[in-house]
Amino acid sequence: xxxxxxxxxxxxxxxxxxxxxxxxxxxxxxxxxxxxxxxxxxxxxxxxxxxxxxxxxxxxxxxxxxxxxxxxxxxxxxxxxxxxxxxxxxxxxxxxxxxxxxxxxxxxxxxxxxxxxxxxxxxxxxxx
Numbered sequence: 079x080x081x082x083x084x085x086x087x088x089x090x091x092x093x094x095x096x097x098x099x100x101x102x103x104x105x106x107x108x109x110x111x112x113x114x115x116x117x118x119x120x121x122x123x124x125x126x127x128x129x130x131x132x133x134x135x136x137x138x139x140x141x142x143x144x145x146x147x148x149x150x151x152x153x154x155x156x157x158x159x160x161x162x163x164x165x166x167x168x169x170x171x172x173x174x175x176x177x178x179x180x181x182x183x184x185x186x187x188x189x190x191x192x193x194x195x196x197x198x199x200x201x202x203x204x205x206x
Contacts, residue, residue, distance in 0.1 A: 098136070103146060105133040110150070113188045114157070114181075123184075127191065134195040144203050147196040154189040161185045 109130035113123065137143040165178035 099143070102133050102136045106130060106137075106150065109133065110154075110188055110192075114185060130191060131195070137199070141203055144196070144199045147192070147199050151189075151192045151196045154185075154192045158182070158185050158189050 109126050112118070112126050113130065118126070134147070137146065161178070161182050165175065165182050168175035168178055
């Protein structure tokens with residue numbers, strides 16, 4: 079669950095923000111995968127969600143970062159649909175359906191976070 083901060087000092091010394099962007103993007107993808115997973119308690123999910131939002135906020139406000147966020151939103155929509163279709167394959171009232179319902183809720187919550195971030199980035203890009 080740790081962010082990829084080990085190389086952050088490289089870009090600070092080199093003056094190249096591309097390493098920072100790479101690290102932030104890798105962290106975003108990592109946190110999304112952690113949130114999709116099941117078995118995390120409420121506190122851990124809240125902490126990972128906070129870290130996800132912080133990493134998304136680190137991304138600069140240019141068109142390239144907006145495109146990155148929009149790709150994550152599109153991937154997330156596909157993920158929601160896949161999980162929903164898988165959930166619908168289980169009969170109502172079964173333990174499998176209940177587990178799939180919980181997973182769908184998690185994935186939908188992640189999607190909301192991604193869409194909110196994309197919306198904020200769109201606003202920042204259009205203001206510049």
